[in-house]
Amino acid sequence: MNSQNIDDPKILMKMAKEGDSGAFGRLYEMFFSPIYRYVYLRVRSRGDAEDLTQIVFLKVFQSVSDFEEKGKNPVSYFYAVARNAVIDYWRKKKEVNAGDTEEIFENIPSPEKNIEKSVDENEIVATIRQAIKSLTDEQQEVIVLKFINDLSNKEIAELLGKNETAIRQLQCRGLKKLREVMSNEK
Secondary structure (H helix, E strand, C coil), X not given: CCHXXXXXXXXXXXXXXXXXXXXXXXHHHHHHHHHHHHHHHHHCCHHHHHHHHHHHHHHHHHHHHHCCCCCCCHHHHHHHHHHHHHHHHHHHHCCCCCCCCHHHHXXXXXXXXXXXXXXXXXXXXXXXXXXXXXXCHHHHHHHHHHHHCCCCHHHHHHHHCCCHHHHHHHHHHHHHHHHHHHHHHC
16 A cells, blocks of 8 residues: 555554554654644744754664554644653743744744735734733643644643633633723724
C-alpha cells in the first residue's frame, strides 16, 4: 500500500509503527503546519518554534513503536508531545508563558496593499491581542487549539487531560470573556 495516497492518520500511524518511513513522512506533511502553529503560539519565536517542531517530530518518530491507539486520533499524540516540548522549553528558560500573542499578530502578512484597510486591520489585531491576553492560560490554550488548530473538544480533552465538559466550560468562559472585552472596545 502506497502511504502517499493515504489520508487516514490512524492507518498511517499503524504503518509507521510497522516501520514504514513513508507513512511517517506523510504524517509529517499532514501535521507539520498545525503543530508548528501550536508551538509558535506558545513560544512566540519563529526560530524556537521551528526547532521545537522538529524536536516534536523526532520524538514521535523515536517513540512511534510505543504508540497505542486506544481509540485516540494520532494527532492528539503529536499535540501531547508538542505540549510537553513547550513545557520543557519554558522550564529550561525559567520563564512563565503568559500566552502573549503580540508577535504572532505582528508577523501575520497582510495580502492587502490598501493602507487604510491595513490600519483598520492593525487596530482590529491589537484589540484581539488585548482580548486574548485577558484570558487565563487554560482558556487561551483551549481557544487556540479549537479555533486556530481546529481540534475537536474530545481531542483537546485528551491532550490537556481533562474531560470534554471542562473543555466546553473553558471554551465558553473564554469566548464570553472575549465578547465582553471586544464589546468594551467599541
